[in-house]
Amino acid sequence: RKEVEQDPGPFNVPEGATVAFNCTYSNSASQSFFWYRQDCRKEPKLLMSVYSSGNEDGRFTAQLNRASQYISLLIRDSKLSDSATYLCVVNTYGNKLVFGAGTILRVKS
Amino acid sequence: GAVVSQHPSWVICKSGTSVKIECRSLDFQATTMFWYRQFPKQSLMLMATSNEGSKATYEQGVEKDKFLINHASLTLSTLTVTSAHPEDSSFYICSGGQGAADPYEQYFGPGTRLTVT
Numbered sequence: 416r417k418e419v420e421q422d423p424g425p426f427n428v429p430e431g432a433t434v435a436f437n438c439t440y441s442n443s444a445s446q447s448f449f450w451y452r453q454d455c456r457k458e459p460k461l462l463m464s465v466y467s468s469g470n471e472d473g474r475f476t477a478q479l480n481r482a483s484q485y486i487s488l489l490i491r492d493s494k495l496s497d498s499a500t501y502l503c504v505v506n507t508y509g510n511k512l513v514f515g516a517g518t519i520l521r522v523k524s
Numbered sequence: 525g526a527v528v529s530q531h532p533s534w535v536i537c538k539s540g541t542s543v544k545i546e547c548r549s550l551d552f553q554a555t556t557m558f559w560y561r562q563f564p565k566q567s568l569m570l571m572a573t574s575n576e577g578s579k580a581t582y583e584q585g586v587e588k589d590k591f592l593i594n595h596a597s598l599t600l601s602t603l604t605v606t607s608a609h610p611e612d613s614s615f616y617i618c619s620g621g622q623g624a625a626d627p628y629e630q631y632f633g634p635g636t637r638l639t640v641t
Contacts, residue, residue, distance in 0.1 A: 419567075456615075456635075456637070457634065457635070458617050458632040458633060458634050458635045459568065459617075459632055460632070461629070502567070502568075510556060510573075510621060511558075511570060511573065512558075512570070512630060513570075514560075514567040514568040514569075515567055516565075516566060516567040517567060
């Protein structure tokens with residue numbers, strides 16, 4: 416079983432739609448959680464950290480359920496520029512990050 | 525702030541040659557640097573972690589004699605792919621961390637695309 420699992424997609428949505436991505440992690444001792452965004456042939460960029468209480472940054476909302484070892488990302492009012500691969504990332508051992516394979520989002524006009 | 529550069533951004537080499545990739549933190553001191561590899565349609569896989577002035581710690585399955593890592597200063601780490609083969613063709617990305625100051629935040633370089641013919 417992979418340490419971090421994501422639905423690879425692709426999710427094809429129209430502009431303005433709301434889309435949700437899910438992620439599960441296997442190590443219950445994981446301490447920190449993140450969503451990164453990666454554009455084609457580029458490095459990953461931090462989108463937001465994920466906290467147990469849930470957190471929001473503009474159109475983006477992240478949730479963490481430690482009991483279920485489940486992380487989610489909700490994007491409201493999708494823009495064309497949101498098209499990218501979204502990576503679920505977990506800190507499991509010391510300062511190491513473990514990346515999921517990513518979920519592809521394609522927003523179409 | 526927190527900018528990391530990599531050089532070269534892409535390289536094509538012949539099988540059997542060695543390739544060196546440089547990773548520099550431009551505006552912060554990276555006490556720890558991480559090297560990742562990403563094959564098409566796959567996730568980033570951590571290859572090794574290096575702390576300035578110490579030997580790198582390699583992940584299971586990564587050959588330390590093939591992927592030589594040097595972290596001689598707080599702003600520079602290098603990865604040398606020795607005797608490269610076509611299966612080493614990949615996207616290599618480094619990241620820098622500030623260690624205890626913020627143990628989980630990493631700043632990624634733009635990546636180096638290696639093609640071995």
